[in-house]
Amino acid sequence: MKQNLKRAGKFYYFYMSKYPWQLLASVVVVIFFAVFNSLAPVYLGKTVQDLTEFLHAWQNGGGSLSQFNLDAGILILCYLLSGLGDFGTSMILSWIGGVATGEMRSGLFNKMQRMRVQYFDTHSDGDILARFTSDLDNIFNAVNEAFVQTFYSIAQIVGSLYMMFSTNTTLAWVGLATTPLALAIAAVNIRVASQAVDQQQNDIGKLNGYINEQVTGQKVIITNGLQEDSIAGFETLNQTVKKTALRGQIWSGILQPLMNGMMLLTSAVVIFGGSWIVMQGGMSTGAALALIVVFVQYAQNYFQCIMQMTSMYGQIQLAITGARRVSEVHEQPDEVKPAHGLPVSEVHDEVVIDNVRFGYQPGKEILHGVTLKAKRGEMVALVGPTGAGKTTVINLLNRFYDVDAGAITIDGVDIRELDLTQLRDTVGIVLQDPQLFSGTIAENICFGKPDATEAEMYAAAEQAHIHDFITSLPDGYQTQISDEQSVFSAGQKQLVSIARTILTNPRILILDEATSNVDTVTEKKIQAAMDNVISGRTSFVIAHRLKTILKADDIAVLRDGRIVEEGTHAQLLEEKGFYAGLYKSQMVFN
Numbered sequence: 001m002k003q004n005l006k007r008a009g010k011f012y013y014f015y016m017s018k019y020p021w022q023l024l025a026s027v028v029v030v031i032f033f034a035v036f037n038s039l040a041p042v043y044l045g046k047t048v049q050d051l052t053e054f055l056h057a058w059q060n061g062g063g064s065l066s067q068f069n070l071d072a073g074i075l076i077l078c079y080l081l082s083g084l085g086d087f088g089t090s091m092i093l094s095w096i097g098g099v100a101t102g103e104m105r106s107g108l109f110n111k112m113q114r115m116r117v118q119y120f121d122t123h124s125d126g127d128i129l130a131r132f133t134s135d136l137d138n139i140f141n142a143v144n145e146a147f148v149q150t151f152y153s154i155a156q157i158v159g160s161l162y163m164m165f166s167t168n169t170t171l172a173w174v175g176l177a178t179t180p181l182a183l184a185i186a187a188v189n190i191r192v193a194s195q196a197v198d199q200q201q202n203d204i205g206k207l208n209g210y211i212n213e214q215v216t217g218q219k220v221i222i223t224n225g226l227q228e229d230s231i232a233g234f235e236t237l238n239q240t241v242k243k244t245a246l247r248g249q250i251w252s253g254i255l256q257p258l259m260n261g262m263m264l265l266t267s268a269v270v271i272f273g274g275s276w277i278v279m280q281g282g283m284s285t286g287a288a289l290a291l292i293v294v295f296v297q298y299a300q301n302y303f304q305c306i307m308q309m310t311s312m313y314g315q316i317q318l319a320i321t322g323a324r325r326v327s328e329v330h331e332q333p334d335e336v337k338p339a340h341g342l343p344v345s346e347v348h349d350e351v352v353i354d355n356v357r358f359g360y361q362p363g364k365e366i367l368h369g370v371t372l373k374a375k376r377g378e379m380v381a382l383v384g385p386t387g388a389g390k391t392t393v394i395n396l397l398n399r400f401y402d403v404d405a406g407a408i409t410i411d412g413v414d415i416r417e418l419d420l421t422q423l424r425d426t427v428g429i430v431l432q433d434p435q436l437f438s439g440t441i442a443e444n445i446c447f448g449k450p451d452a453t454e455a456e457m458y459a460a461a462e463q464a465h466i467h468d469f470i471t472s473l474p475d476g477y478q479t480q481i482s483d484e485q486s487v488f489s490a491g492q493k494q495l496v497s498i499a500r501t502i503l504t505n506p507r508i509l510i511l512d513e514a515t516s517n518v519d520t521v522t523e524k525k526i527q528a529a530m531d532n533v534i535s536g537r538t539s540f541v542i543a544h545r546l547k548t549i550l551k552a553d554d555i556a557v558l559r560d561g562r563i564v565e566e567g568t569h570a571q572l573l574e575e576k577g578f579y580a581g582l583y584k585s586q587m588v589f590n
């Protein structure tokens, strides 16, 4: 908790300290508000006293209302000026809140673009998205509402206490008599309520996770006839949410009426205590009435502030958690970029993976000394059972992760010494599950080279065997797509991805062949597109269909992070090992 507070404090200080003048202005305006807000009950008392004295004189045939008018005028002015202060503070803090959260959002987004792939591999999309949405919303609400309220309340409490003690010390103590009890009630309630709300959030999280999974897997559920089981699973979780939500709502909702009750009790105590003081004598009726009215007002003000602060507790808690979660992202290490990275323009000689050892987590090695070599223009293929480490090798080649031991070199230079941006430009990747972005097909193909000419784009699409399909669409290259609403099948998406890669013309190519089943026509197109993109490039291909790699210069069979067989297709067939077995089993179906 202390650690969280420290983190949140640092986070808010970083962003808030950018607006010193606005913050100073809000402090000035809040003091302005507090002064006039605290003066108002005094003038309310004065008007009561003036009125009583006027009525008394009037009954005796005299009296003037001029003092009453003056005090009532000042009272109205006090209300107006405190309202103005209230308005001013709200405006300034809302402005700061809006601008600061805008900055936090762009800070977070920029940071995301600099972070290591490891972060994205170890955090779910939903979790990352929540930092942009609910966490930033909570931070904004806190600056916009909770901080403003707390700020006011503190100023009002200080003002009320000052006025109470300077007006009548005995009655001030009487007015505070119920405070310890109120604070104790609030503390217990907040503790129980926040536990109940935490539980509620957890259970809602579980329910959302379940719904997400069931919606995504709807087709599997339908094909297996598991709708009833799906509903039963949902009902169990939903019942739990209902119960914990009810408990959370009762505990968090009970505080307000409890505090209201305490406020009324305090008013009664003040009236009672005030009457007793008044009855000790020495006060005119007007002054006595005024004193009681003033103290009831102060006691109510004071209690309202305590109520407001306690009701803001939950929101502030969420804001602290939000700040912690956003700070956590900022504390993540950036990608390591060599300060004076060497340029990479051509692969003159070879790419070598030299006795590489690597694990995602310390003490859990995945690759146990892998060595592979691709001469300029050669194609090296990686095959092996699932989980063997093929994708891991690829992750290292592109420096998504760095090796633990050994090295990866291009023309003898360790890739860790190369300029990272240039390295990424040099290495092109066609992923198994290509990602499309919202925009036109043209924008998607030119993603890596936005300044490509139309002719270059058409040539790339033709080489990727997707040009004809695109031109058959009514809007052709200008067809709007997104990843969810794509006009492409899985195989065609792969072709778009190949066109994208061809356009950027990388020297080294990494190709993760799609495992998804595609029809034979598309498969042939993918094969032809792959041949085109591989041709003339130094390439590493993860192959699932061995047909793809018959012409590879070198085929490495990876198993449990080790290369267990290596050679050309013909050599490996002769070895009659894992590869030969796999090839035979695939040929049965071809």
Ligand SMILES: Nc1ncnc2c1ncn2[C@@H]1O[C@H](COP(=O)(O)OP(=O)(O)OP(=O)(O)O)[C@@H](O)[C@H]1O
Pocket (backbone or CB within 6 Å): 121, 122, 360, 361, 366, 384, 385, 386, 387, 388, 389, 390, 391, 392, 393
């Ligand atoms: N981000 C990660 N964090 C931790 N472990 C990982 C991560 N990615 C992969 N692994 C583990 O590393 C091992 C090798 O995985 P990898 O994805 O490289 O295998 P693969 O041969 O490409 O498998 P497939 O053919 O199924 O894609 C597996 O045991 C896997 O669980």
